[in-house]
Amino acid sequence: QVQLVESGGGLVKPGGSLRLSCAASGFSLSDYYMSWIRQTPGKGLEWISNISRGGKTISYADSVKGRVTISRDNARNSLYLQMNSLRVEDSAIYFCARDVSYSWFDPWGQGTRVTVSS
């Protein structure tokens, strides 16, 4: 069964850092691009980053560029998102998703909630 499970969310103060993880099972992570997508009540679904199969090609949304770093460990079948200099507006549910041929996303993990608040 193809499954993605995120972890690492929580409450952090503005300016703080968090590292999100996404564990994949049921498929080989090395065969796919992977993305992080976040969701807020105000902005809806926002794609924030993806990474190529080998990790050499990475893209970021302008809203997070310079503050987040996506990475992967194919041997561990895991995806990561290091988030620094967090802002209140980064508060969201963060999903990892399998990026099918740099196109649609299937499946998605269940999400991990990040709250940035003083």
Next chain:
Amino acid sequence: EIMMTQSPATLSVSPGETATLSCRASQTVYSNLAWYQQKPGQAPRLLIYGASSRATGIPARFSGSGSGTEFTLTISSLQSEDFAVYYCQQYNKWPPYTFGQGTKLEI
């Protein structure tokens, strides 16, 4: 950045009826469009890709159409489990991939 606009924001339909949801792109995305369903507390689930191809396990009552800038998701013979929020997403030009703001389908 390609902007995706969905209409209506909320659609009220009765079980057994047909729902028609719209998605418009700010520039052509050809057929590079996907639809997702999201229920409360759950992740989005892929329904349609390539504007009209159903994802694995998606019932035939879900159909997608359109190309260029105008797209439609049609759900026929609505069942109780279909009441959810639906999102479109373009993947023709990225980064960034962009999503519509969603249509809430309610009873």
